[in-house]
Amino acid sequence: MKKITLVIFIWVLFCVQLFAVEHKVRISGYVDFLKDGDTVTVTVSPYTGKLSEIKTTFKGIARGNEFSVEITGSESPRFIEARFSKVPGIALASKLLFPGDDLAFRLDRGKTVFYGPSAGRFEVQQGIQELSKAFRLRYSAVYAPEALPAAFSLIDSCTTICLDNLQNRKQDIGNFAFLLLRNNLISGGMISKLAYLTDRFYKPLKEQEGVISVYRNRSKEMKSFPQFVPANNRGVPASSFSCELIYQQYLVDSCIMKGKKFSLHDCYQFESLHFNGEIREQLLTELFMRKRNNPELKVSDIDDALVYISNPGFRSELEKIKSLNMAGTIAPEFVLTDINNNPVKLSDFRGKLMVLDFWFTGCGACKGLAPTLFKLEKKYEHSPVVFISVSIDKSREQWLATLKTNDYASPLAVRLYTEGKGEEHEVIKKFSVHGYPTVLLIDKEGRFCPKAALNEQGLSDMIDRFLK
DSSP states (O other), rough: HHHHHHHHHHHHHHHHHHHSSSOEEEEEEETTEEEOOOEOOOOOOSGGGGGGSEEEEEEEEETTTEEEEEOOSSSSEEEEEEEEEEEEEEEEEEEEEEETOOOEEETTTTTTESSSSSHHHHHHHHHHHHHHHHHHHSSSOOOOOGGGGHHHHHHHHOOOOOOHHHTTTHHHHHHHHHHHHHHHHHHHHHHHHHHHHHHHGSOOHHHHHHHHHHHHTTHHHSSSOTTOOSTTOOOOOOSHHHHHHHHHHHHIIIIIIOOOOOHHHHHHHHHHHHHOOHEEEEHHHHHHTTTTEEEOOHHHHHHHHHHHHOOOHHHHHHHHHHHSTTTTOOOOOOOOEOSSEEEEGGGGGGEEEEEEEEEEETTHHHHHHHHHHHHHHHTTSSSEEEEEEEEESOOOOOHHHHHHHSSSSOOEEEEEEEETTGGSHHHHHHHTOSSSEEEEETTTTTOOOOOOSSSSSHHHHHHHHHHH
16 A cells, blocks of 8 residues: 555656646747848747836847747747847737747748648738738828728728638637637727827817817717627736727726826726726736836835736836836946947946936937927036936947937937947846836936926926935
């Protein structure tokens, strides 16, 4: 009897060890322009929108035209994207990778072909992306009240055609993949319609009123899929885009249609009280990630949100945002190079009030903010204030050429560069920069100041406050 018990125990132990081995997923392909030693970067995230910043990156080295990368397995669908170092403009566009699937593809002369047991699920997604792109190229968006009905009709047509194609391939992809892709199409169409309305936030009042009037009269066209619910009563999201749909719907229903300004605290209260479970965790984390540079952000709201959130990745993001929004937190040290390739440290400016501006060439909002910063640089030229311009341009040549135009940074600023690493540079991660322009103020002791409104008055008031 003892021998039997011992044999059973050893067998159970063996099984536990066997299943404890981490499942690996293989991402492999043939790419016609790859050469020996080229780097292939595979990015994986379970989320879309701002939450997609919570991601894992894997790298592989090409052997000839082929590459293979192993990534950790998952019990949930994830978005996967492959990029190639030598040709940055060409990539395998984001696809959903379902549990148990490997990804194998051939990219040759601009055409992508999938193969292997999971090929059907990727082919369907590729087909949907190509159909959507064809619609966008054929019909240009016109953001005007009178164009709203036609725009909604076009979005419905595109969604319906994609749904029909998906239905025809249902047997090839399985029910689980079919339902999620179906819900993604429906929610994606609804978000596209809402975008026509939320774009009004930044338009003249008269134009806003025109769109609101049309929307009220055409509410049926807006709700083409009234049966769609973003999450079930247990808080499980029905779609990869459920967070974005709920947020956009809130902007329309609670702000635009009521003629109210957006309030970060009110939005937080709505999302925390009206949802539960996983969808609430996603909503609250994405809200604070989206508004991390908003002067309205309250650390007390983040503390409150942390009570609801158990996901370690979400908690980590919120703790970082909380730290950067707590006045008095010591700013992390960094070392960057200036236009003469000399190393410059943040601590070199201790004793002065520092205004950090993160930007990149081609960023319209960055260029729009530049004249305001130029005025402030002149105003405080003889005060203990230093303006530090940090570019994430991928090319040093491009950065230097842009500096000559003075369109983004003036000669009065200390102009620094992230060495071509862009958003992968340590300083971008340390300072949790995810939107551009990002402007941060650091006091004379090296501590973060409260966030200031990104206008001349708001920045000037904050500078004056910490110069006293």
